[in-house]
Structures are given as C-alpha cells and as structure tokens.
Amino acid sequence: MTTSDDKTIVKDYFNDVGFERWRNIYGNGEVNTVQKNIRIGHQQTIETVVSWLKADENLSELTICDAGCGTGSLSIPLAQEGATVYASDISEKMVEEAKSQAQTALGENHNIHFSVSDLEAISGSYHTVICLDVLIHYPDKDIPSMVKHLADCAESRLILSFAPKTFFLTLLKKIGEFFPGPSKTTRAYQHSEAEIIKILEDNGMEIKRQDMTSTRFYYSRILEAVRR
Numbered sequence: 170m171t172t173s174d175d176k177t178i179v180k181d182y183f184n185d186v187g188f189e190r191w192r193n194i195y196g197n198g199e200v201n202t203v204q205k206n207i208r209i210g211h212q213q214t215i216e217t218v219v220s221w222l223k224a225d226e227n228l229s230e231l232t233i234c235d236a237g238c239g240t241g242s243l244s245i246p247l248a249q250e251g252a253t254v255y256a257s258d259i260s261e262k263m264v265e266e267a268k269s270q271a272q273t274a275l276g277e278n279h280n281i282h283f284s285v286s287d288l289e290a291i292s293g294s295y296h297t298v299i300c301l302d303v304l305i306h307y308p309d310k311d312i313p314s315m316v317k318h319l320a321d322c323a324e325s326r327l328i329l330s331f332a333p334k335t336f337f338l339t340l341l342k343k344i345g346e347f348f349p350g351p352s353k354t355t356r357a358y359q360h361s362e363a364e365i366i367k368i369l370e371d372n373g374m375e376i377k378r379q380d381m382t383s384t385r386f387y388y389s390r391i392l393e394a395v396r397r
C-alpha cells in the first residue's frame with residue numbers, strides 16, 4: 170500500500186465513523202470506559218505541551234502550526250494564550266468542528282487560521298510546528314517523509330507525540346482494545362522512539378524536553394525537538 174492509500178483510508182475514516190468517535194472522545198459527553206480513559210490521557214498530553222510553551226513566556230510572539238488539529242484541543246488553548254495558530258487537518262469534518270469550537274470558545278475574531286490539508290502539503294514556515302497523536306495512524310514506512318516535512322516547516326521547534334513501541338502496547342493492539350470500535354486493529358501503529366529521534370536528528374534537530382502520558386488505554390510519548 171502506498172502512502173497516498175494510507176492517507177485516503179485515514180481521511181475517509183476521520184470524515185466518517187472516526188469523526189463521530191473522536192469528537193465524542195475529545196468532548197464532554199457520555200463515553201464508554203475505554204474512551205473515557207483515552208480522553209483523560211489525551212487531555213494530559215495537551216496540558217503537558219501547553220505547560221511547556223507557557224513556561225517559555227513568549228507564546229504571544231509565536232506562530233504555531235498545529236498539524237492534524239482534530240477538534241482544536243490544542244489550537245484553542247494556545248490561541249487563548251495569545252499565540253497565532255495555523256491549524257490544519259486532512260479531515261474536512263474535523264476542521265469544521267474545530268472552527269465551530271474555536272468560535273464558541275474565543276468568539277468571532279480569534280487568532281486561529283484553519284485549513285483542510287494533509288500535513289505533507291502544509292506550506293510556509295512557523296516558529297513551532299506541533300503534531301500530536303497523528304503519526305499513530307501511519308505505518309513506519311510513512312514516518313520519515315512526514316517528520317521531514319514537519320521539520321522543514323519548523324523554524325525553531327517541532328513537537329511530536331506518538332505511541333511508543335513497547336511489548337505491552339503490542340499486546341494490547343493484538344487483543345484489539347487499543348482502538349475501540351469496528352476498525353480497531355487496522356489503523357493504530359506504534360513507533361520506535363529511537364527511530365523517530367534519528368529522523369529528527371537527520372533533519373538538524375535535537376531533543377530538548379520529553380514526557381510520556383500513560384493511562385490504561387492511552388500511551389503517548391511527547392518529544393520537543395529544537396534546531397541544533
């Protein structure tokens with residue numbers, strides 16, 4: 170399967186059954202136990218990244234690209250802190266939802282610029298590029314060119330999160346719990362942390378901060394890479 174086939178599958182999923190599922194997980198409504206656990210873990214990942222950026226005390230001077238923005242869980246708090254955010258997603262439905270949530274949270278005149286785009290079609294350069302919980306949907310062979318493109322768009326910093334390859338996660342994926350629902354075992358891939366770091370280093374970056382969110386059903390390694 171080519172990268173473009175992978176992207177078509179992911180895009181169709183997030184414009185259909187995946188849209189409803191992930192909008193619920195990232196929202197406040199009723200969800201099952203597994204989804205609730207993923208909601209809590211994902212919120213922790215968002216809070217970690219927002220706290221890193223706030224600690225630098227320069228958010229209002231920054232342009233931030235949120236690649237694969239989903240429903241705006243990261244873009245909205247960053248805009249609230251004064252950053253100028255460029256949020257994009259391969260799913261039109263996700264972008265519509267993120268726009269509507271931004272309008273509710275921030276009013277008409279907010280500083281988030283939305284677009285529908287594959288992350289490898291993003292153009293321009295941004296102080297910081299962030300891509301959270303997107304690489305999990307792609308197999309290893311797609312990762313180097315995706316990370317390279319994101320790094321090329323980042324003037325100073327790239328923040329990524331992904332599901333790290335561990336024995337326990339491999340087992341969870343095998344028994345099908347990691348992705349609740351009908352397409353559960355097809356589109357969740359784990360990645361080797363060493364390989365992701367190598368790709369970042371090959372693209373002129375080095376790791377500055379790192380963290381790991383682990384709840385029962387949600388695992389996300391977060392890396393902040395800065396230009397060497």
Ligand SMILES: C[S@@+](CC[C@H](N)C(=O)[O-])C[C@H]1O[C@@H](n2cnc3c(N)ncnc32)[C@H](O)[C@@H]1O
Nearest residue numbers: 183237238239242258259260263287288301303
């Ligand atoms: C699990 S959600 C994470 C959303 C968001 N980053 C967050 O953490 O709240 C994955 C998102 O990645 C988007 N996505 C998947 N492949 C993409 C691609 N190639 N380019 C841009 N967005 C993509 C999906 O449409 C979906 O909204």
